Amino acid sequence: MLEKITENLQKSCHLQPDQLILVGVSGGPDSIFLLDVLHQLGYNLVIAHLDHQLRPESSQEADGVKRVAAQLNIPVLIESLDVGKYAKTQKLSIEQAARQLRYEFLFRQAEMQKAQAVAIGHTADDQVETVLLHLLRGTGLSGLAGMKYFNLPNPWSQTIPLVRPIMDIWRHQILEYLADKPYNPYEDMSNLDTKYFRNRIRHELIPFLEKFNPRIRQNLFQMSGILEQDEQVLHATTQRAWNQCLISAGKDYLQFNTVVFSEQPLGIQRRLVRNAFMHLLPDLNDIEFQNIEQVIQFLKEPPKSNFSRLAAGLQLYSEKNSFHIFNQLAFLPGNQWPQLQSNASINLEVPGELNLGEGWLLISQVVENTPKNLSDATSNPDPYLAWMDFDQITLPLTLRCRQPGDYFQPLGLSGKTQKISDFFINQKLPRRARPNWPILTSPGEIIWIPGFQIAHHTRVSPDTKRIIHFKLERKPAISK
Amino acid sequence: MLEKITENLQKSCHLQPDQLILVGVSGGPDSIFLLDVLHQLGYNLVIAHLDHQLRPESSQEADGVKRVAAQLNIPVLIESLDVGKYAKTQKLSIEQAARQLRYEFLFRQAEMQKAQAVAIGHTADDQVETVLLHLLRGTGLSGLAGMKYFNLPNPWSQTIPLVRPIMDIWRHQILEYLADKPYNPYEDMSNLDTKYFRNRIRHELIPFLEKFNPRIRQNLFQMSGILEQDEQVLHATTQRAWNQCLISAGKDYLQFNTVVFSEQPLGIQRRLVRNAFMHLLPDLNDIEFQNIEQVIQFLKEPPKSNFSRLAAGLQLYSEKNSFHIFNQLAFLPGNQWPQLQSNASINLEVPGELNLGEGWLLISQVVENTPKNLSDATSNPDPYLAWMDFDQITLPLTLRCRQPGDYFQPLGLSGKTQKISDFFINQKLPRRARPNWPILTSPGEIIWIPGFQIAHHTRVSPDTKRIIHFKLERKPAISK
Numbered sequence: 001m002l003e004k005i006t007e008n009l010q011k012s013c014h015l016q017p018d019q020l021i022l023v024g025v026s027g028g029p030d031s032i033f034l035l036d037v038l039h040q041l042g043y044n045l046v047i048a049h050l051d052h053q054l055r056p057e058s059s060q061e062a063d064g065v066k067r068v069a070a071q072l073n074i075p076v077l078i079e080s081l082d083v084g085k086y087a088k089t090q091k092l093s094i095e096q097a098a099r100q101l102r103y104e105f106l107f108r109q110a111e112m113q114k115a116q117a118v119a120i121g122h123t124a125d126d127q128v129e130t131v132l133l134h135l136l137r138g139t140g141l142s143g144l145a146g147m148k149y150f151n152l153p154n155p156w157s158q159t160i161p162l163v164r165p166i167m168d169i170w171r172h173q174i175l176e177y178l179a180d181k182p183y184n185p186y187e188d189m190s191n192l193d194t195k196y197f198r199n200r201i202r203h204e205l206i207p208f209l210e211k212f213n214p215r216i217r218q219n220l221f222q223m224s225g226i227l228e229q230d231e232q233v234l235h236a237t238t239q240r241a242w243n244q245c246l247i248s249a250g251k252d253y254l255q256f257n258t259v260v261f262s263e264q265p266l267g268i269q270r271r272l273v274r275n276a277f278m279h280l281l282p283d284l285n286d287i288e289f290q291n292i293e294q295v296i297q298f299l300k301e302p303p304k305s306n307f308s309r310l311a312a313g314l315q316l317y318s319e320k321n322s323f324h325i326f327n328q329l330a331f332l333p334g335n336q337w338p339q340l341q342s343n344a345s346i347n348l349e350v351p352g353e354l355n356l357g358e359g360w361l362l363i364s365q366v367v368e369n370t371p372k373n374l375s376d377a378t379s380n381p382d383p384y385l386a387w388m389d390f391d392q393i394t395l396p397l398t399l400r401c402r403q404p405g406d407y408f409q410p411l412g413l414s415g416k417t418q419k420i421s422d423f424f425i426n427q428k429l430p431r432r433a434r435p436n437w438p439i440l441t442s443p444g445e446i447i448w449i450p451g452f453q454i455a456h457h458t459r460v461s462p463d464t465k466r467i468i469h470f471k472l473e474r475k476p477a478i479s480k
Numbered sequence: 481m482l483e484k485i486t487e488n489l490q491k492s493c494h495l496q497p498d499q500l501i502l503v504g505v506s507g508g509p510d511s512i513f514l515l516d517v518l519h520q521l522g523y524n525l526v527i528a529h530l531d532h533q534l535r536p537e538s539s540q541e542a543d544g545v546k547r548v549a550a551q552l553n554i555p556v557l558i559e560s561l562d563v564g565k566y567a568k569t570q571k572l573s574i575e576q577a578a579r580q581l582r583y584e585f586l587f588r589q590a591e592m593q594k595a596q597a598v599a600i601g602h603t604a605d606d607q608v609e610t611v612l613l614h615l616l617r618g619t620g621l622s623g624l625a626g627m628k629y630f631n632l633p634n635p636w637s638q639t640i641p642l643v644r645p646i647m648d649i650w651r652h653q654i655l656e657y658l659a660d661k662p663y664n665p666y667e668d669m670s671n672l673d674t675k676y677f678r679n680r681i682r683h684e685l686i687p688f689l690e691k692f693n694p695r696i697r698q699n700l701f702q703m704s705g706i707l708e709q710d711e712q713v714l715h716a717t718t719q720r721a722w723n724q725c726l727i728s729a730g731k732d733y734l735q736f737n738t739v740v741f742s743e744q745p746l747g748i749q750r751r752l753v754r755n756a757f758m759h760l761l762p763d764l765n766d767i768e769f770q771n772i773e774q775v776i777q778f779l780k781e782p783p784k785s786n787f788s789r790l791a792a793g794l795q796l797y798s799e800k801n802s803f804h805i806f807n808q809l810a811f812l813p814g815n816q817w818p819q820l821q822s823n824a825s826i827n828l829e830v831p832g833e834l835n836l837g838e839g840w841l842l843i844s845q846v847v848e849n850t851p852k853n854l855s856d857a858t859s860n861p862d863p864y865l866a867w868m869d870f871d872q873i874t875l876p877l878t879l880r881c882r883q884p885g886d887y888f889q890p891l892g893l894s895g896k897t898q899k900i901s902d903f904f905i906n907q908k909l910p911r912r913a914r915p916n917w918p919i920l921t922s923p924g925e926i927i928w929i930p931g932f933q934i935a936h937h938t939r940v941s942p943d944t945k946r947i948i949h950f951k952l953e954r955k956p957a958i959s960k
Contacts, residue, residue, distance in 0.1 A: 135615075136692045138699035140706045144624065200692065208688055212616045212680065219618035222769055226620045229747035230714055236745065237713060265716065267709035289702055 001173060005037055005165055012149035013163035015117060020044045021163075022115035024106050025068070027061045029185040030121035032068060033174045034166050036181065038119065039072050046113055050105045051080035052098050061186045068183055077109050107156040115160065122147055122164045125171040128220045129201045136201075138289075145228040168221070238271040245272060253326035254279060258318070262299060269296055276325045281312055299323065305382035313428075338450065338472060339436040340401050348397040348440070350468060356438065359474045362399065362450070366390060367467040384473065386448050388458035390466035394442045401436050408446045410453040420446070427452055440470065481653060485517055485645055492629035493643035495597060500524045502595035504586050505548070507541045509665040510601035512548060513654040514646050516661065518599065519552050526593055530585045531560035532578050541666045548663055557589050587636040595640065602627055602644045605651040608700045609681050616681075618769075625708040648701070718751040725752060733806035734759060738798070742779060749776055756805045761792055779803065785862035793908070818930065818952060819916040820881050828877040828920070830948060836918065839954045842879065842930070846870060847947040864953065866928050868938035870946035874922045881916050888926045890933040900926070907932055920950065 009015045023038060025031040025047045038045055049065040051058050062078050069076035087097035106118045127146045134143035152161035166174075178185065209216040241264050247255040254276050261269065273295045277287045291311035298308050298316055308316040310325070317324040338360045340346075348354055351365040367387070406420035418426070424434045429452075440448040447455045450472040460467055489495045503518060505511040505527045518525055529545040531538050542558050549556035567577035586598045607626045614623035632641035646654075658665065689696040721744050727735040734756050741749065753775045757767045771791035778788050778796055788796040790805070797804040818840045820826075828834055831845040847867070886900035898906070904914045909932075920928040927935045930952040940947055 135703075136689065136696060136699075138693075138695070139703060141621065141710050197692075205688075205692065208685075209616065212677075212685065213618075215618070216616060219616075223615075223619060226747075226750070226769065229745065229750065230621050230710070231747075233714060233717060233745045233747040234710055237717060265709065265713045267706075267711075267713040270706070270709065289706065 001169065001177070002037065002040070004168060006041060008149060008165045008168065009038075009041070009043075013117065013119075013165050014150055014161070015043070015119075015163065015165075017042070018044065019116040020046060020113060022046050022048050022106065022110040022113060022118050024102070024118060024120045025049050025065050026121075027065045027068075027186040028121075029174050029178055030123050030126075030166070030171070032121075032183050032185045033169075033178055034119060034121040035068065035072070035074070036178075036183070037166070039074065045074050046109075046115065047074055047076040048106050048109045048118075049076065049078050050102045051078065052083040052102070053080060054083055054094065054098070064184065064186055071182065077113075079105055079109075081105070103156050103162075107160060110160050111157070117161045117163045119163050119165055122167050123171050123174065124168050124221050125202070125217070127167055127224055128206070128217050129198055131220050131224050132201050132205060133198060141227055141231050141234065144224065145231045146224040148228065170217075234267070234271065238268055238275065241268050242272060242275060247322055249279070252280065253324055255322050255324045258299060258321055258323050261323075266296070269299075273325075277312070277314065280314055280325065280327050284312060287311070295325070305385065307382040307384060337433045338438050338474070339433070340399065340438050342401060342436060345398055345400045348399055350395065350397065354399060356399075361471075361473055362438070362440075363471045363473070364397070365469050367469050383451050383453065384471065386450070386454045386470040387460050388447065388454055388468050388470075389460050389464040390468040391464070392458045393447060393468060394444075396443070397447075398441050399438050400441060402434065402439055406439070406446060408449065408453075409456045410449075411456050411459055412453070413456070415456050420449075423449070423452070438472070481649065481657070482517065482520070484648060486521060488629060488645045488648065489518075489521070489523075493597065493599075493645050494630055494641070495523070495599075495643065495645075497522070498524065499596040500526060500593060502526050502528050502586065502590040502593060502598050504582070504598060504600045505529050505545050506601075507545045507548075507666040508601075509654050509658055510603050510606075510646070510651070512601075512663050512665045513649075513658060514599060514601040515548065515552070515554070516658075516663070517646070519554065525554050526589075526595065527554055527556040528586055528589045529556065529558050530582045531558065532563040532582070533560060534563055534574065534578070544664065544666055551662065557593075559585055559589075561585070583636050587640060590640050591637070597641045597643045599643050599645055602647050603651050603654065604648050604701050605682070605697070607647055607704055608686070608697050609678055611700050611704050612681050612685060613678060621707055621711050621714065624704065625711045626704040628708065650697075714747070714751065718748055718755065721748050722752060722755060727802055729759070732760065733804055735802050735804050738779060738801055738803050741803075746776070749779075753805075757792070757794065760794060760805065760807050764792060767791070775805070785865065787862040787864060817913045818918050818954070819913070820879065820918050822881060822916060825878055825880045828879055830875065830877065834879060836879075841951075841953055842918070842920075843951045843953070844877070845949050847949050863931050863933065864951065866930070866934045866950040867940050868927065868934055868948050868950075869940050869944040870948040871944070872938045873927060873948060874924075876923070877927075878921050879918050880921060882914065882919055886919070886926060888929065888933075889936045890929075891936045891939055892933070893936070895936055900929075903929070903932070918952070 015021060021038065021043055023031070023035050023045055025035055027049065035045070035047065047065065047069050049062055051062045059080070062080070066076055066078065081101050083094065083098045083101055086092070086101060087094050090097060092100065106120075109115075110118045131144055131146045134146070147164060147167065149164050149167055150161050151163070152159075154162045156162070206217065213219065245256045245260045245264070247257055249255070256272075256276075261272065264272065270292050273292045274287055276295075277284060277291070288311065294308070294310060295316060298318070302318060306318040310316055313327060315326055317326065338356055339358075340356065346354055348362065348364055352363075354362040356362060402420045402424075407417050408420055408423055409415060409417050410423065420439070421434075424437070429437065438450055439446055440450065445455065447458050448470060450470070495501060501518065501523055503511070503515050503525055505515055507529065515525070515527065527545065527549050529542055531542045539560070542560070546556055546558065561581050563574065563578045563581055566572070566581060567574050570577060572580065586600075589595075590598045611624060611626045614626070627644060627647065629644050629647055630641050631643070632639075634642045636642070686697065693699065725736045725740045725744070727737055729735070736752075736756075741752065744752065750772050753772045754767055756775075757764060757771070768791065774788070774790060775796060778798070782798060786798040788798075790796055793807060795806055797806065818836055819838075820836065826834055828842065828844055832843075834842040836842060882900050882904075887897050888900055888903055889895060889897050890903065900919070901914075904917070909917065918930055919926055920930065925935065927938050928950060930950070
């Protein structure tokens, strides 16, 4: 067993024998075992323990960790945080709050101590439970591959890896090993996150599955290891495809070559879209399969509109040979918003065209025939296109910036009126974009806020005889 | 639902509207539903039904299928086979026998009828059950991806695909749909294979998992679809790697470039080895993970011997820059066995070297120092190398073919004596290789059969003072 762990430490966890390792010790058998083994193998260690203050006996557990640290003569860092209070103020579940505070504590201390890694005592049993947990909740390949021996970058650090040196050791081996040892481990708190669900997996589901196959745990553990290697191959393939497809990238947007993207196999396309979501929304925990499929479907069978609203505030914008996925707060790649001069008031002819600078064009035209698909016109799916009932509109049309006291009756708000200032806030238009955002007016009223919504009363209805169509587009500047 | 199936038929099952489809109809709801839908969509159909003769009512089920065929005016082929008897004579389980006879029947008929495909009524529920079945028995990515809409080549045909057009339809949808229809489906026999285990999955495991997540079936179904795409990417990557690594191939052997192989990621290496096993043993049902790891490990940390016995009668032979995986019955790539002239009797000097032709060399030498690892010498891991106690051997040594009445006391058979003719049979040496196989003798006894075993009394022991070492090797001819 020690031989196996020695190999894990060197080959899977990439640990240097002479550099400090910070060991997260809850005081339970798994982490005490990890500590004992690392100590025996002569590693340079520091212990870190977080008192979660969730149970009356938690300070005794901290004392237990101190005692083991003294027995082994290893320095120990103990911090006490009110997880319950943090959960309340941050509106998190106890489990989420505990996990967040614990890992933040471990990596904060690891950085201060200049540790090469944070080591934690996840076992083969934990791995099997994690795989089943993912399986039950719905997952793909990376979820079925479970946890990794070596995790870098991780959500807490770009430079310090999270390592799991005993991930192929079973809990019963640990308990047998510790039976002769002078420690007195507590019930392990390290699996507090998802405790309830995980406990049900451990005590109900796994014994049930063992009735179907007594070797189910070994099988699932082996499966996770095989799938981890498959996942690594696909990860590398995806990375190469990403580099081939990506035209330009920023914090708020990504531009891909549509042709090169479409040539990728479906499995890689899905991974590219997932990566794009992760790039634009690094705090996102998980992305629903449907949200990924939406992008794939859009590119496979492009709809009439070249805009689409995605999940989590992202948008898709498609051009001839490229498409952008971008954060709606950024509005368009490179933060190149449509903007007017502060006191501008520009007449828009019908039909007509206005050049707003930076490649932006506002176009108006009268549509003689009702569009075939009337719902396209009425539901207004692309906020940079507008269809209106021409007979509901008074000419002349003027494009101008917002003015104090402006109000607006947006489509779909059941005729309710909103102040423009409130409307912009509700739509999360960045503050600095608001003063010079173009607004289309007819005498005495706002009829369209390009990028957002038309006025309710201008909407196309079955009685509409003539349709007026507006388009705000940005031509060559965006396609780079 | 019909729209979905129409898309499946065209895009996933690649069916042509004007060519014949053979539909496997058990008489149960799933296959009756499939039949009804294909009929409605105007496909050109023929029904095939196998009466398994396993239950008294099975001929009534055949009548039921005939009735439906008449209702829809579709030609029907019915065959009756005694599955129970076949299982007994072929020493198969009832489940295996039924599956084998049924698919053989379907594809035999499909070929005779010149059908473009065999269509069967597997549903989304069947897919979920299959995924869980694989998961319980131990599996990798392709097992988790489950069944395919389109399967070609399949174990029954290289040209006619097995298609599953209703694999995304749930059983409850089928029952609802059939409620208004004038059919009278029987309990479905098509899942007879693995019936017991599958029934336990359906009636015990899935309801249990639904207590953890009511959407578990939908999740598992979606997961299998995602993983199928991942599997396709890895399949293509493996195919490219195979073409890069492969130096030469025959029915009985494969030769790979060791350097190019070792540069592949571990996940691809594993898939290459799996493919090699499948290539050499096409009838093999499954390969244990451990058998694959053995090859990976051998190449990663080559042992002293360049031979290794693998599972299922395969062997591994490693040279400087390439390695062979070959069937032991073939003995060496291209069936180039070491062979002597029929009446040859050749003196072998010590030290000395004999050229046996076709690149084969027999070398003898005295080893002054005991090899560091004595167990290498005593356990005789490479059958083309031999270490013996020099003091147990009488000179001169002679190489000759077998003679009538030859016997041999092989190492490790607890001193028992065997006739050479029996020994060759036991070792599965092909009949045509036996008469001219080289045998090393000292006066009056056989001391080594190269490729197999040394004589028991010649073995190296702790008391051995001088060791004689033999090597039969094939030099440039094998490395191509």
